[in-house]
Structure formats: C-alpha cells, structure tokens
Amino acid sequence: MKFKKRNNFDKNELNVAKRIIQSGSLSSYVAEWGRNFYGGSEIEKLEKKFSNYFNVKYSIAVNSWTSGLICAVGALDIEPGDEILVCPWTMSASATAILHWNAIPVFVDIDPENFCIDPKEIEKKISKKTRAIMAVDIFGLSADMDKINSIAKKNNLKVISDCAQAIGAKYKKKFAGTLGDIGGFSFNHHKHIHCGEGGLLVTNDKMLAEKMRMIANHAEAVMRKRTKFPLTNMIGYNFRLTELQAGILIEQLKKLKKILKKQNILAKKLDSGLKDLIGISVPKFDRKIKTHSYYFYPIIYDKTKHTKVIPRKKLVSQLRKKGLSMITEGYTNIHLLPVFQKRKAYGSKTSFPWKLNKKKYVYKKGICPIAEKYQDEMLIGLGIMNYDFSIKDVQFIIKVFKEVWFKNFK
Numbered sequence: 001m002k003f004k005k006r007n008n009f010d011k012n013e014l015n016v017a018k019r020i021i022q023s024g025s026l027s028s029y030v031a032e033w034g035r036n037f038y039g040g041s042e043i044e045k046l047e048k049k050f051s052n053y054f055n056v057k058y059s060i061a062v063n064s065w066t067s068g069l070i071c072a073v074g075a076l077d078i079e080p081g082d083e084i085l086v087c088p089w090t091m092s093a094s095a096t097a098i099l100h101w102n103a104i105p106v107f108v109d110i111d112p113e114n115f116c117i118d119p120k121e122i123e124k125k126i127s128k129k130t131r132a133i134m135a136v137d138i139f140g141l142s143a144d145m146d147k148i149n150s151i152a153k154k155n156n157l158k159v160i161s162d163c164a165q166a167i168g169a170k171y172k173k174k175f176a177g178t179l180g181d182i183g184g185f186s187f188n189h190h191k192h193i194h195c196g197e198g199g200l201l202v203t204n205d206k207m208l209a210e211k212m213r214m215i216a217n218h219a220e221a222v223m224r225k226r227t228k229f230p231l232t233n234m235i236g237y238n239f240r241l242t243e244l245q246a247g248i249l250i251e252q253l254k255k256l257k258k259i260l261k262k263q264n265i266l267a268k269k270l271d272s273g274l275k276d277l278i279g280i281s282v283p284k285f286d287r288k289i290k291t292h293s294y295y296f297y298p299i300i301y302d303k304t305k306h307t308k309v310i311p312r313k314k315l316v317s318q319l320r321k322k323g324l325s326m327i328t329e330g331y332t333n334i335h336l337l338p339v340f341q342k343r344k345a346y347g348s349k350t351s352f353p354w355k356l357n358k359k360k361y362v363y364k365k366g367i368c369p370i371a372e373k374y375q376d377e378m379l380i381g382l383g384i385m386n387y388d389f390s391i392k393d394v395q396f397i398i399k400v401f402k403e404v405w406f407k408n409f410k
C-alpha cells in the first residue's frame with residue numbers, strides 16, 4: 001500500500017517566499033542591542049501571532065527546538081552540577097540541552113497511561129541539587145501539569161514544557177506549553193506545522209524571555225547599552241530564525257487548527273476500529289481535561305491477555321508485510337543512550353558534568369521500568385503524522401490489524 005506524502009504547503013507559502021526573497025533580505029538580526037536585536041519584520045510578526053494564538057506574553061523564534069531547549073535551560077540560572085528531572089521518552093535534545101549547561105539529567109519514569117513524566121515518581125527523585133522539571137508532552141498529549149506544577153511550587157523548581165509533539169493540544173482549556181515557566185515547539189519537517197527547521201519559545205516571564213533572547217542571539221552581554229544585564233549563562237549562540245522561515249510559519253500557523261482536526265478524526269476512527277482487539281489499548285485520557293494533537297498514535301500491546309503468547313515483534317513484522325509502513329516498535333529510552341551509559345559528554349578523559357558532584361549517577365537499565373517494558377515489549381506506534389492519511393487509509397490500517405489478529409489469535 002502506498003500512502004500519500006504529506007505536503008502542507010500551497011500557494012500561500014509560495015507567495016510569501018517569493019515576496020520575502022524579492023525583498024533582498026532573508027534576515028535582519030544584529031547581535032548588538034537596539035531595534036534589530038529582535039530581528040526583522042517577519043520575525044516580529046511571527047512572534048506576535050504566536051503570542052496571540054497561545055495567549056502568552058512572550059514568544060521567541062529560534063532556528064530549532066533543540067536550540068530553544070538550550071536557551072530555556074540556560075535561562076533558569078542553572079549552575080554546573082545542578083540536576084534537572086526529565087523523562088526517558090523524548091528526543092535526545094531534551095536531555096542534552098541539560099548537559100549543555102553542565103547540569104545533570106535525572107530520569108523519572110513515564111506514566112503508564114499518558115507516557116509523560118509520572119508525577120508520582122517525581123518527588124522520589126528530587127534532591128538538594130534539583131532545580132527544574134523538564135516535562136515532555138509526548139505524542140501530542142499534555143503531561144499532568146497541575147500535579148507537576150504543584151510539586152514544582154512546593155520544592156521551588158522551575159518547569160520547562162517540551163511541546164514539540166503537542167502543539168495546539170490543550171490542558172484545562174490552556175495550550176500545552178503555556179502552563180509551566182517556559183514552553184515551546186519544534187517546526188522541523190516531521191512536526192504538525194513546519195518550516196524546514198525551526199522552533200519557538202513561549203513564556204509569561206519577562207526576565208526569562210530576555211535571557212533566552214540573549215542566549216539565542218550571541219549574548220554579547222558586554223553589550224554596551226545593557227551592562228546591567230546579569231551574566232549568568234550568557235554564553236551566546238546564533239539560534240536566529242530567518243525571515244523566510246518566519247514568513248512560512250505565519251502561513252503554517254493558520255493551518256494548525258485544520259491539521260489538528262484531521263488528526264483527531266483519524267484517531268477517533270482508529271480508536272473505534274482497534275479498541276476491541278484483545279490485548280490492545282488505544283490512547284486513554286480524560287477528555288474533560290485534555291485534548292490530543294496526535295503527532296503519533298500509541299498502542300499498548302499486552303501479550304498476556306491471550307492464552308497463546310505471541311511477541312510484539314512477530315505481529316509488527318506481519319503488519320508491516322501487509323503494507324503498514326507507518327508502524328514502529330517501541331520508543332527509544334534516552335537514559336540508555338551511550339552518553340549516559342558511559343557518562344561521557346565533554347572530551348574523552350573526564351566525566352563532566354557528573355564528576356561535579358560526589359553522588360553516583362546511575363543510568364542502568366531498570367531505573368525506568370515502565371518506559372523500558374513498553375520499549376522492549378509493549379508499544380506499537382502508528383506514525384500518523386508521517387503521511388497525508390485519508391479515512392480510507394485508516395480503514396485499511398484497521399482491516400490489516402484485524403486480519404493479523406484473526407490469523408494469530410483465532
């Protein structure tokens with residue numbers, strides 16, 4: 001089965017690109033303090049549109065969400081050796097952004113139902129060194145932000161929301177990304193809306209916004225006119241987004257609602273088509289509290305529900321053979337990556353940042369049992385953002401699942 005490739009672009013992006021190229025300038029940023037520190041007119045317009053849409057005070061465009069995460073962590077006045085709690089199910093950047101500032105990622109297992117950081121596990125991992133929680137709204141669903149925020153408040157921690165996969169998802173009527181201290185989105189080519197590569201930070205805190213802008217734009221903190229600016233973590237980068245990408249993103253944002261509506265229609269069909277297959281659980285969440293943006297459609301397969309035990313691998317291979325190219329098996333556990341296993345990040349001879357503390361940091365298998373079990377045996381993922389799926393395609397997916405289930409479990 002051949003599925004249609006996704007293409008979000010139409011004449012609107014084309015016209016914008018043409019207009020901006022014809023203007024003769026694809027970026028207006030300068031690092032020096034002054035009007036152009038904030039970039040050109042498309043960047044300004046983009047940030048305004050995002051602030052309005054997401055109902056936040058400050059939006060900061062950056063050239064990727066990885067860059068955004070580095071800005072976010074740096075802006076929290078992190079000291080080398082500080083710890084930040086993060087979950088194993090995310091993209092490596094959520095954890096490596098922490099290492100960038102010589103801070104130490106401490107992994108907290110995922111919630112078995114929503115696959116985001118489990119609030120029940122957070123407090124067990126808090127130490128005197130903990131400064132922040134990095135909550136990742138994985139697959140398009142918000143983490144349990146009320147519980148996370150209340151733990152953060154009690155322990156004087158900051159909260160960063162990685163909403164790369166959950167743009168437009170809501171939690172108690174507020175947008176994912178706007179419930180912690182800093183949130184943000186990715187616009188790489190896999191994501192709901194995109195501009196090649198890009199990211200955007202949102203916050204309601206003026207000082208955090210200023211610091212993130214500094215880190216993203218060279219942080220020449222010796223800037224002649226801003227000598228009073230605090231120097232903490234003012235190691236600057238060039239994380240600036242181009243005018244061309246900003247212009248395209250403005251068009252993309254207009255399409256977000258429609259894209260989310262479609263993902264929800266596809267997911268609803270999948271829910272009703274797959275939920276009765278024995279051993280399968282489809283995404284579960286409280287619809288009174290959350291909405292889902294379905295970057296990914298996660299299915300949990302429990303082989304013990306059948307008298308005949310068939311490993312996931314066998315089923316997935318059959319599903320793929322019958323044409324389901326969007327199927328994935330498990331999800332990478334970031335804590336098991338070599339950088340953590342070998343505790344090697346800066347150079348080959350030292351073990352920074354871990355050696356900054358006396359404590360022994362353990363990243364071995366077993367520290368996040370749920371995420372590990374799901375990765376090894378239980379998660380079957382449908383990449384429903386990978387193609388431009390139609391209802392017919394989804395009906396085909398369901399049909400193939402039923403055939404495979406019938407063949408194996410009849």
Ligand SMILES: *Cc1c(COP(=O)(O)O)cnc(C)c1O
Pocket residue numbers: 064065066067090091093094136162164165185186187188197198199
């Ligand atoms: C895509 C993604 C990122 C990284 O975003 P880039 O824009 O590609 O740098 C980070 N975290 C999560 C959860 C993501 O899905």
